[in-house]
Amino acid sequence: xxxxxxxxxxxxxxxxxxMLDAARALLDAGGPDAASIRRIAAAMSxxxxxVYTYFPDQAAVAHALVERLLGQVDRAAARSGATGWxxxxxxxxxxxxxxxxxxxxxxxxxxxxRMDGPHAGALREKLLALLAEGGLADCEAARGAHAIVxxxxxxxxxxxxxxxxxxxxxxxxxRIAARRVAYAAAGDAFPRTAAAADVIAAWIGTDQFVWGLRxxxxxxxxxxxx
Amino acid sequence: xxxxxxxxxxxxxxxxxxMLDAARALLDAGGPDAASIRRIAAAMSxxxxxVYTYFPDQAAVAHALVERLLGQVDRAAARSGATGWxxxxxxxxxxxxxxxxxxxxxxxxxxxxRMDGPHAGALREKLLALLAEGGLADCEAARGAHAIVxxxxxxxxxxxxxxxxxxxxxxxxxRIAARRVAYAAAGDAFPRTAAAADVIAAWIGTDQFVWGLRxxxxxxxxxxxx
DNA sequence: ACCTGAACACCGTTCAAGT
DNA sequence: ACCTGAACACCGTTCAAGT
Numbered sequence: 129x130x131x132x133x134x135x136x137x138x139x140x141x142x143x144x145x146x147m148l149d150a151a152r153a154l155l156d157a158g159g160p161d162a163a164s165i166r167r168i169a170a171a172m173s174x175x176x177x178x179v180y181t182y183f184p185d186q187a188a189v190a191h192a193l194v195e196r197l198l199g200q201v202d203r204a205a206a207r208s209g210a211t212g213w214x215x216x217x218x219x220x221x222x223x224x225x226x227x228x229x230x231x232x233x234x235x236x237x238x239x240x241x242r243m244d245g246p247h248a249g250a251l252r253e254k255l256l257a258l259l260a261e262g263g264l265a266d267c268e269a270a271r272g273a274h275a276i277v278x279x280x281x282x283x284x285x286x287x288x289x290x291x292x293x294x295x296x297x298x299x300x301x302x303r304i305a306a307r308r309v310a311y312a313a314a315g316d317a318f319p320r321t322a323a324a325a326d327v328i329a330a331w332i333g334t335d336q337f338v339w340g341l342r343x344x345x346x347x348x349x350x351x352x353x354x
Numbered sequence: 355x356x357x358x359x360x361x362x363x364x365x366x367x368x369x370x371x372x373m374l375d376a377a378r379a380l381l382d383a384g385g386p387d388a389a390s391i392r393r394i395a396a397a398m399s400x401x402x403x404x405v406y407t408y409f410p411d412q413a414a415v416a417h418a419l420v421e422r423l424l425g426q427v428d429r430a431a432a433r434s435g436a437t438g439w440x441x442x443x444x445x446x447x448x449x450x451x452x453x454x455x456x457x458x459x460x461x462x463x464x465x466x467x468r469m470d471g472p473h474a475g476a477l478r479e480k481l482l483a484l485l486a487e488g489g490l491a492d493c494e495a496a497r498g499a500h501a502i503v504x505x506x507x508x509x510x511x512x513x514x515x516x517x518x519x520x521x522x523x524x525x526x527x528x529r530i531a532a533r534r535v536a537y538a539a540a541g542d543a544f545p546r547t548a549a550a551a552d553v554i555a556a557w558i559g560t561d562q563f564v565w566g567l568r569x570x571x572x573x574x575x576x577x578x579x580x
Numbered sequence: 581a582c583c584t585g586a587a588c589a590c591c592g593t594t595c596a597a598g599t
Numbered sequence: 600a601c602c603t604g605a606a607c608a609c610c611g612t613t614c615a616a617g618t
Contacts (some may be wrong), residue, residue, distance in 0.1 A: 140601070165592060175603060177593075186592065239462065239515040243445035247441040250545045256546040270550035275505070275566030282508020289465040318475045338502030344566075345571030366582070391611060401584060403612075412611065 142172050144182050155193075155233030162233065163189070191294040193244035201227050202250050205278060213261040214345055219268060220254065221280045221341055222334060226282045235288035237280060252277070262349050272348040279344055283337050322332055368398050370408050374418055381419075381459030388459065389415070416463040421471035423460060427453050428476050439487040440571055440578060445504045446480065447567055448560060454510045461514035464507060478503070488575050498574040505570055509563050 150171040151163040158167075165186055169176040183189045204222040206228075228235055255276060259269035346352065375399040377389040384393075391412055395402040407416045427450045434445040454461055481502060485495035572578065 164590085166590080176591090177595095178602060180593075182600060184384075236462070236465065239465075239511045242516065246543070249547055253544040253547050258551065260546070266549065267361050271562060271565055272569070273550075274562060275569060278508040278512055278566060279501070279570070280508075281512065282504040282506075285465045285509065285511060286504055290468065317472070318479040320486070320495075321475055321479050323492065324482065324499075336497060336500060339497055340504060340570075343498070343501060343573035344505075344570045344617090345573070347569035347571070390609085392609080402610090403585090403614095404583060406612075407582060 141174060141178075141183075142182075146194070146198065147172060147182055147189070148196055151189060151193055152231060152234065157229055158233070160233045160236045163193075163303065165189070187241060191241045191245065193234060194241060194243060197227055198224075198243070199247040200249055202247055202254070205254075211242050211256045211306050214342075217255065217258050217345065218277065218338055218341060220251070220258075221276070222338065224251075224280060225284055225287075225334070225337055232288040234287055239285065240250070259348075264349060268348065272329070273323075273350070275344060279341060283340070331346070356481040360435075366407075367400065367404075369409075370418070373398060373405065373408055373415070374422055377415060377419055378457060378460065382457055384459070385461045386459045389438055391415070394573060395580060413467060417467045417471065419460060420463050420467060421473050423453055423457070424450075424469070424471070424477055425473035428480070431480075439484045440568075440575075443481065443484050443502065443571065446477070446484075447502070448544060448564065450477075451513075452505060452562070453509055455513065461511055465511065466481055475540055485574075490575060494574065499507060501574065502567070509566070 150169050154162040154164075154167050154171065165179050166176045168189070169179050172178075179189075183192065201220070201224045206217075208332045210216050210219045227240075252273060255273045256269055259272050260266075260306055264272060373394055377394050380388040380390075380393050380397065391405050392402045394415070395405050398404075405415075409418065425482060427446070430453075431442075431446040431449045434442065434449070436442050436445045454464075480501045482495050485498050486492075489497060
């Protein structure tokens with residue numbers, strides 16, 4: 129927008145996009161707290177306060193990181209060839225989940241801000257459109273969209289909090305094993321929880337995520353007709 | 355457990371419980387980042403490193419805060435007189451939500467750790483038992499319980515992220531107004547989102563929370579028979 | 581066993597100064 | 600307009616020393 133009229137002073141040494149790339153790399157390598165202003169600055173070989181030329185504060189960096197990720201989801205889901213509004217919603221959600229699973233350090237930032245950027249709005253708009261396509265009245269669609277967002281972000285947050293706080297999520301098999309151990313430790317005190325240990329293999333990963341999402345959608349619109 | 359055999363040295367100046375009280379008061383007054391080790395220590399009038407006599411690190415403080423809050427939910431929900439397994443699950447979830455709504459600064463801590471304490475286990479166990487009471491097979495109950503936990507924590511996290519980062523949540527009417535403004539700003543770019551502004555009054559608060567939860571439970575167990 | 585002062589390596593942000 | 604060095608007020612954690 130106001131990009132064209134920068135006149136005096138030297139050219140910007142780096143771009144906002146470069147900084148966000150560096151921030152995400154730091155999050156991937158060091159976990160949710162690794163994308164400090166000072167580390168981003170060090171990665172760009174500028175003094176810490178130079179970052180404030182590009183972003184007003186740390187929250188703005190986080191907001192931009194979230195927006196950029198949501199933008200990638202939007203585009204990827206648009207390419208999806210899934211037919212039917214239920215499958216399209218699932219595809220949208222699965223895209224978001226897999227994007228975030230690749231960068232779990234970014235997940236806590238989702239809840240730090242308001243997710244009110246244009247890409248967030250576009251995703252919400254698409255979700256509302258798909259629910260309308262499913263025949264939901266405006267009120268049910270609005271409330272249903274909110275419930276779906278809550279489920280998707282909650283699932284992603286829980287998965288990220290299960291993972292070690294550094295790097296990408298470990299392979300699903302490893303996480304399954306870790307879960308199994310944790311629940312076996314529940315022992316006699318919580319028999320149902322311990323008994324559920326065998327089901328846990330299905331808990332983690334895309335399967336459980338989609339399973340729960342489908343049940344929620346069924347609750348919103350009724351079970352799918354065969 | 356090992357409480358009895360502390361022999362030499364002076365009596366502990368304060369208790370763990372005192373420290374957790376101070377930490378929660380700091381969170382309430384200053385938002386999610388206010389419960390620093392140094393501020394807790396200052397509130398107890400001890401040097402910062404004295405905290406490490408009680409907790410091994412900051413994560414342990416957060417874990418204890420979460421466990422303590424989950425314990426309060428457990429007891430409060432047990433007293434609930436709601437009849438029927440669906441209403442009992444709702445009562446459990448509403449209790450948890452209202453406990454956390456009173457201390458939104460604590461919400462981010464839920465996703466920082468693993469929620470593997472005894473009170474967390476007791477809640478999960480109760481949820482599994484209620485789903486079994488509803489006739490769900492073990493596998494469906496296990497997966498359904500996870501989906502419900504995801505929904506409840508996701509809803510709480512989204513509500514907390516909407517709030518200003520300090521103090522308790524503002525009255526619901528104020529939050530409704532803020533939401534209305536935010537969505538009106540969506541304007542022409544996102545017509546459905548803007549059109550949903552009128553529904554937003556219902557989005558926030560216990561009503562929307564229970565509405566979505568009921569839809570999820572309906573998806574898990576089928577709609578309630580009248 | 582509990583508590584302490586002092587230090588280490590961080591952190592976000594601001595300010596006045598340079599070009 | 601952009602970049603810089605220096606500083607301010609924090610932070611979690613560790614260490615050696617006291618009782």
